Amino acid sequence: MHLELSGLTKSFGSLVANDHIDLVIEPGEIHCLLGENGAGKSTLMNMLYGLLQPDSGEILVDGEKVKITSPSDAIAHGIGMVHQHFMLVPVFTVAENIMLGRENTRGAGVLDRKRAQALVTQLSERYGFEVDPDALVENIPVGVQQRVEIIKALTNDAKVLILDEPTAVLTPAEIDELIEVMRRLKESGTSIVFITHKLKEVKAIADTITVIRRGKVVGNAEPSATEEELAELMVGRAVDLVVDKEPAQPGEPVLMVEGLTVIDERGFTAVDAVDLEVRAGEILAVAGVQGNGQTELAEALLGLSPVAAGRISLDGKDLTTASTRQRLDAGIGYVPEDRGHDGFVGPFSVAENLVLDLFRREPFGKGLSLRTDEIHKNAEARVEEFDIRTQGVELSTSSLSGGNQQKVVLARELSRPLKLLVASQPTRGVDVGSIEFLHTRIVEERDRGTAVLIVSTELDEIAALADRVAVMYRGKVVGVVPADTPRDELGLMMAGASKSEAQAEATEHPTTLGTI
């Protein structure tokens, strides 16, 4: 299928989010859309999928002008989209979700269970998905859920598949698998529009690269371009892809975690007798495949997951049973993994979210009265400093692009005096230019003597920031290793090997795990 977007334009108030965008998607190509946070990538894709209506411009399928006013229209024209937040029903099986997701287009009708099961098996075999049609969605990992979304699109006969930051939630091994799936789809003639902030992925898979900046197409790049060249084209200036940092000068232990055990809602031991120490002026990164207890560990540190056993102390003071409020007051900063859920309040303004935990304190408030002038002044300064792209600090935070929402959370947490910063996936969805800035800020925080605990599934981020790395597997810390530990070894430890087993195995059988 040949898809052409011509002069697509979309404004929100006075902001032109897409300004006469022209784009051609050739049959069977992987077309990467590259652009900094707020450049307008999601807006463009939402118009293509019928979630937003263009102010002007047109969409042509095989040369014919089409009107796409809803996702059903998009699907009817062979366009499928996999969202970052999946739309699956957790208590249903994979096949049941496929039955539900079947659009009643072109007279295709609803699928029966047997056909849905057969289709899942058939598509799994053809594209190497390895998805069990009878598995309950709530029991399968995120990477497999994403494949179910892809299968859903393919059963609706998608010829062009939009993947909007599909790798943000995946582990390195799952990313390798997704890249393989994308290759197979392409070989079978499916076109893919691929949005990502990870330049290694772009280089690994793109046939065509279009760069968007501030709502306009600013050019194309060759996949053979270096990461530095791509970054520069994206943000319009040279970017340091790895933050410059001196070796840490660790001081006294700030955070002490002893025998910490957390039992999750389903009764499983999510964190299993974990001992950790983070000193003043050092960055400890917790690495692991998503779902191995890191999230619960970070939540327990903030009092958001109940502690079943063990002890947490900050500067020698026992915080094991302290409330979240008391922990924040004690000097813990927190960047949660799910920013939309725990990081900010969507309908609140950018200015309000920038003082969310602080608004009852000087200078922002006293007792019940708020000093809106101070709140506004603070917001203007943070927006400038963190390069948060918004039309105004009084706008709702939910109207910001994903990466800019993340910057709001970091700007707030890094703007008050901290003893300990706990940051989960701190740069998820953030563009390379902003990562450079945020990583620098996190290292500065370390050098000011703050203890920093980063939870990340990004090996690049761990390599850039960590002074030491604790690897978690099934709720346990399987080892604490130096930051320069080779990726293969880290990968093997993330799959449960001990430090010595990982060293031996990585030497004997170098793997491709996490090559992207």
Ligand SMILES: Nc1ncnc2c1ncn2[C@@H]1O[C@H](COP(=O)(O)OP(=O)(O)OP(=O)(O)O)[C@@H](O)[C@H]1O
């Ligand atoms: N519903 C909306 N109301 C107001 N402004 C909006 C709305 N949706 C998007 N915007 C604005 O349009 C611009 C483009 O946003 P978009 O989400 O398309 O960016 P993006 O390139 O996908 O960014 P990111 O990489 O951060 O996801 C941003 O400035 C954003 O704040």
